Amino acid sequence: MFGVALAAWAGPAAARTAFESRCMDAAHEAVTTFATRSSGWRVDNTLSYRDLTRMKRPAVAGGFVLGLTRTESRVAIQADGTLLQSPDGTMECVLPRIAVTLYYQPIVVYVSREFKPGSCAYDAILAHEMRHLKSYLDYLPKVEERVQARLGRRFAGRPLYARAGASRLLLQRDIDRNWMPYIRGEMGRVEQMQAAIDSPREYARLSKVCQGEVQSLIGSTRRSRS
Numbered sequence: 001m002f003g004v005a006l007a008a009w010a011g012p013a014a015a016r017t018a019f020e021s022r023c024m025d026a027a028h029e030a031v032t033t034f035a036t037r038s039s040g041w042r043v044d045n046t047l048s049y050r051d052l053t054r055m056k057r058p059a060v061a062g063g064f065v066l067g068l069t070r071t072e073s074r075v076a077i078q079a080d081g082t083l084l085q086s087p088d089g090t091m092e093c094v095l096p097r098i099a100v101t102l103y104y105q106p107i108v109v110y111v112s113r114e115f116k117p118g119s120c121a122y123d124a125i126l127a128h129e130m131r132h133l134k135s136y137l138d139y140l141p142k143v144e145e146r147v148q149a150r151l152g153r154r155f156a157g158r159p160l161y162a163r164a165g166a167s168r169l170l171l172q173r174d175i176d177r178n179w180m181p182y183i184r185g186e187m188g189r190v191e192q193m194q195a196a197i198d199s200p201r202e203y204a205r206l207s208k209v210c211q212g213e214v215q216s217l218i219g220s221t222r223r224s225r226s
Contacts, residue, residue: 019086023093023159029082030095032156034102034148036140041071041107041133043126049112063203066115066214067125069132069194071107073187075100079175085164093159094167098151098175102144102187109133114217120210121217128206131197139190147183 047055052065081096109129115122162170207214 017086019084019091019093020161023084023095023161026082026084026095027157027159030097030155030157030159032096032098032100032148032151034100034144036144037101037103038137039104039106041109043109043111045111045113045115045117047110047113049114052110052112055110066112066206067129068110069107069129069136070110071104071136073184073190074103074105075180075183075187076103077101077175077180077183079172081168081171083167084159090164091161092164092167093161094171095159096155096171098155100147100151100183102140102147102183104136104140107133107136115214119213121213124206124209124214128197128202132194135193135197136190139193143186143189147186150182151179 049064049066052068053063055068055070056065078099079096081094083092083094085092109126109132111117111122111125111129115125160167160171
């Protein structure tokens with residue numbers, strides 16, 4: 001991911017200068033740490049199925065949304081590190097300390113207000129949304145493992161070299177331009193899993209649960225507003 005301006009040492013030990021050896025001796029200070037954070041979740045029964053249908057992105061073609069689970073993923077990266085300069089002051093190495101935090105905004109599980117809590121239809125819709133919730137919560141440790149392995153190979157225990165005065169700027173630029181988009185992309189892959197839960201077959205199943213209670217209630221509310 002780095003260009004030639006900022007590089008990790010890859011040559012044989014015999015070819016190192018005294019400065020490079022000094023950087024390698026301090027390489028243990030280059031560490032990458034990860035954390036996932038829970039922001040919690042709640043159930044909301046205040047919105048109508050029409051409200052939820054408007055909120056759904058992408059929209060459901062020719063149908064209605066009876067429940068919806070919403071959140072947004074977040075990535076926070078803090079980059080610091082020890083800086084060592086060559087004796088002549090022309091080169092420097094940075095021993096990066098990178099801390100990555102992955103989390104979601106508080107997750108809201110919506111069940112439309114047309115369904116009374118405790119009813120058969122309400123419980124069926126809520127159970128479906130719980131699958132979405134579980135998918136979000138289960139995904140965080142998996143994405144953490146993937147990202148940690150990749151960043152660890154790049155940064156952990158590896159000094160990075162650059163011209164004097166440039167290493168920290170180049171490190172931050174690399175994080176902003178390369179690593180942040182990569183991690184956000186990995187976090188975003190959970191939405192593909194969410195879409196798979198909302199299959200046409202699943203929507204058809206939900207429309208028929210509880211001896212037609214869902215279809216009956218939606219039909220009556222549509223007629224009353226027509």
